[in-house]
Amino acid sequence: MTNIQPSLKPASGLSERAPSPDAADAESSLAGQSLHGEVLCRLRDYIIEGHLKDGARVPERELCDLFGVSRTPLREALKVLASEGFVELLPNRGARVKGLDANELRELFDVMGGFESLAGRLACENISADEINEIEQIHYEMYGYYLRRELDGYFRCNQAIHRRIVEIAGNKILTATYFSFGNRIRRVRYIANLDQHHDRWSEAMREHEAILDALRRKAGRELSDILFNHLRNKRYAVFEHLGFSNSAE
Amino acid sequence: MTNIQPSLKPASGLSERAPSPDAADAESSLAGQSLHGEVLCRLRDYIIEGHLKDGARVPERELCDLFGVSRTPLREALKVLASEGFVELLPNRGARVKGLDANELRELFDVMGGFESLAGRLACENISADEINEIEQIHYEMYGYYLRRELDGYFRCNQAIHRRIVEIAGNKILTATYFSFGNRIRRVRYIANLDQHHDRWSEAMREHEAILDALRRKAGRELSDILFNHLRNKRYAVFEHLGFSNSAE
């Protein structure tokens, strides 16, 4: 994977990777090649973007018309989406969109924390000087946004750092799984209209300092720990924001 | 006409394997309820148990005959198996069994290490006195097998401890994902006829002492670390055993 050239352009470096985290590699094989792969991606996005409400039944016929395919590839896609956790298959009663209750959301955050934790550990084993530089770059760009209170740019950099750490971990299976699970959280953001909140901003910024520091020192065990707790704290903040209880139920 | 014979007895090579740690909850919804769910489970087991060789094409027609279903549910199952990583879908060229090369196996071990690491951390947050007792029990039973050099019993207890830790973590999504990924490694065991080896036995036993100790003290961070390295060491041992290189390639 080409690592981005060390062109010292903090501001522009990110804008290019801006758009959408997009697809894990997991379904690159399915993606554009076949009808069902196409339908899978489109239907997944359709659900992630919240066009179907939690618990709503998935109208096969309508979606067939919408996508211009017959029921066969659509139903194949539904089976896959069920295994990914986006829908639930009820015997003889079709598919329903699977929303996340507070408990599942909490679980999902912890699992993501586990992935990031692992990624941090592995990244410390593999990271090159150039890559440390790259992360630093993004970090300082993010710091700039932080100082200027530009939430949007801050958020993009934040995402980029976490994504790069996972990529640098150099474990394709991890990467694919990470992004796949990330999609399920992404949907919550759409649904709950969960724009990033300012609470905890300075705290998160401090945590990122620690992340960068641990990366520089290649302190895998430590970074692993920091990243898990970073996600935990994010979970706490999100739950606070949503008015959920933070204790197990 | 109406076939509908829920029994689905091919009477042929499919073992009536009862045990199997079985099932993540992930497909409890798919499992016995529908034809495609049934086929999914059976085909997955069929592949895990090595009835199809790495890279072999998956013969739709034959399997349809074997399972006594039409191509539709079988193909639906194939799509899911592809998303789980057991097969690869080649456009217009059907499905091929996806074997793991050394690199992917290494990645998979690390991901499992990540899951166990996370599980240990969470388990320390949740574990009750009774559950500690239970783990201790298994641990000492395992120690007995160790002293008597009974590899089989030792191995069963070993598995049980790791499984219990994951369950005690109390994160259903983690549990489901853990077992799902475990299946892919399970296949390697079948294929490579990877009986447990004696190497590293005493070392592994010592590590398990540390695991139990950390659990007792509810030292999550520590246990997290121990478990990751435990898996790493296991990976090293397995790779040694298989004659693979242990360094990244």
Add this chain to the structure above:
DNA sequence: ACGGCAAAAAATGAATGCAATATTGCCGTC
């Protein structure tokens, strides 16, 4: 004997058809 080409065969991918099941709308009764 060997390699290349064309036709046949088989496989795949997707659409359609059909029986079984769920859902809806309607009506009568309380």
Add this chain to the structure above:
DNA sequence: GACGGCAATATTGCATTCATTTTTTGCCGT
């Protein structure tokens, strides 16, 4: 007006069918 039963309708799950594409086979020429 609310409720329960019943027919009409829609939906689901799977089998079957159809159009392509791939693979194999058979043939010919060199």
